[in-house]
Amino acid sequence: MSRIHRFTGEASNMNWEHAVHRAYDRDGVVGARGSVMISPADGAQHFLFRYYHVLPGGNTMLEDHAHDHGVMVLHGHATVRLGEETHEVGPQDIVYISPWEVHQFHAVGNEPFGFLCVIPNKDMLAKLLAAAN
Amino acid sequence: MSRIHRFTGEASNMNWEHAVHRAYDRDGVVGARGSVMISPADGAQHFLFRYYHVLPGGNTMLEDHAHDHGVMVLHGHATVRLGEETHEVGPQDIVYISPWEVHQFHAVGNEPFGFLCVIPNKDMLAKLLAAAN
Numbered sequence: 001m002s003r004i005h006r007f008t009g010e011a012s013n014m015n016w017e018h019a020v021h022r023a024y025d026r027d028g029v030v031g032a033r034g035s036v037m038i039s040p041a042d043g044a045q046h047f048l049f050r051y052y053h054v055l056p057g058g059n060t061m062l063e064d065h066a067h068d069h070g071v072m073v074l075h076g077h078a079t080v081r082l083g084e085e086t087h088e089v090g091p092q093d094i095v096y097i098s099p100w101e102v103h104q105f106h107a108v109g110n111e112p113f114g115f116l117c118v119i120p121n122k123d124m125l126a127k128l129l130a131a132a133n
Numbered sequence: 134m135s136r137i138h139r140f141t142g143e144a145s146n147m148n149w150e151h152a153v154h155r156a157y158d159r160d161g162v163v164g165a166r167g168s169v170m171i172s173p174a175d176g177a178q179h180f181l182f183r184y185y186h187v188l189p190g191g192n193t194m195l196e197d198h199a200h201d202h203g204v205m206v207l208h209g210h211a212t213v214r215l216g217e218e219t220h221e222v223g224p225q226d227i228v229y230i231s232p233w234e235v236h237q238f239h240a241v242g243n244e245p246f247g248f249l250c251v252i253p254n255k256d257m258l259a260k261l262l263a264a265a266n
Contacts, residue, residue, distance in 0.1 A: 002215040002234045007225035016227055038203050042229040046253040047180050049203050049227060070171050070182050072205075072249060074225075082135040092140035092207075094149055094182060096175040101135045116205060118251050120179040128257065131264035 003042045005049075012075045012112050014051055024052070031058025031107075046124050050117045054078070054107040062104040066129075067120050069097040076113035078105045136175045138182075145208045145245050147184055157185070164191025164240075179257050183250045187211065187240040195237040199262075200253050202230040209246035211238045 009015030019035040031054060038049035051074070052060060062081070077090045081104045082097065088108070089095060097103045107113035142148030152168040164187060171182035184207070185193060195214070210223045214237045215230065221241070222228060230236045240246035 002231045002236070003229045004213075004215075004220055004222065005227040005229070007223075007227070009225075014225065016225075037227050038229045043231050044201060044203070044229055046201060046258075047203060047251060049205070049229075049251070068177060068179060070177070070180060070251065072182070080137075082137075087137055089137065090140075092142075092147065092149075094138040094140070094170050096136045096138070096171045096177055096182075098135045098176050103135070116249075118180060118182070118203065120253075124257075124261065125179075127264050128260055131260050 001043050003038075005037045012114065013053065014074060014114055016051075019051070026061045029059065029061050031055030032060050040121070040123075044121070046121055048119050048121060050119065052105075052115055052117055054105060054113040056107055056110050056112060058113075059106040060104055062102065064100050064102045066099050067122070067125055068099050069095075069103070070118035071095040071097065072116045074114045074116055076107060076111040077109045078107050078113045078115075080105050134176050138170045145247065146186065147207060147247055149184075152184070159194045162192065162194050164188030165193050173254070173256075177254070179254055181252050181254060183252065185238075185248055185250055187238060187246040189240055189243055189245060191246075192239040193237055195235065197233050197235045199232050200255070200258055201232050202228075202236070203251035204228040204230065205249045207247045207249055209240060209244040210242045211240050211246045211248075213238050 005016040022034040138149040155167040157167045
């Protein structure tokens with residue numbers, strides 16, 4: 001079914017109706033948490049919409065994996081590691097993170113860093129991989 | 134490859150590095166245009182990031198199709214038709230539009246309406262459909 005997730009948050013602390021909050025307690029993560037907006041709970045089979053909030057000085061996990069990410073910065077500033085390179089990003093910048101690219105965000109400055117992170121649905125990826133084999 | 138699309142636009146007229154602009158001349162469309170940011174040109178196989186800009190009083194196409202959409206309003210206000218229902222949406226609202234849902238946006242108010250529209254890659258959808266048959 002289609003569904004609207006109305007914005008209910010603030011400019012540097014975003015939230016939406018029906019968002020599911022996650023602790024994001026993973027190795028090396030500092031001061032970060034996540035939410036899931038569009039998900040299979042909406043009937044979405046192909047992708048998820050997630051929001052990550054990183055406190056000043058905090059960071060996401062250093063990781064690489066088979067799925068890619070589409071990121072749009074919603075507030076604040078960060079450095080993003082992409083493989084061996086590091087770049088600064090700010091509001092409305094869009095980052096495509098390809099499969100198996102090592103990546104990590106570090107919030108910089110005095111404001112929380114927040115971004116939309118689109119990820120393909122894992123079940124969908126599993127079907128694609130099965131079809132390719 | 135990973136790629137950053139830096140924001141180069143304005144609050145109500147957004148643009149990004151490496152964005153590909155489209156006329157969006159389709160049946161019934163009024164005062165709207167589109168851009169593609171994340172695409173196969175980035176190596177993205179699973180989804181696309183697109184931006185649509187609708188002038189005050191304008192609208193997108195009334196349509197339904199096999200793929201779904203993930204939408205985040207970036208500026209302005211609109212009504213969105215979802216099947217037989219119509220809702221008002223504004224900045225930061227997120228809309229999941231399920232497959233085969235009839236949908237259309239009408240910009241309301243005096244400001245242009247702009248939104249991020251995520252769509253699964255058609256080639257990926259074709260593979261999924263082939264795997265399902």
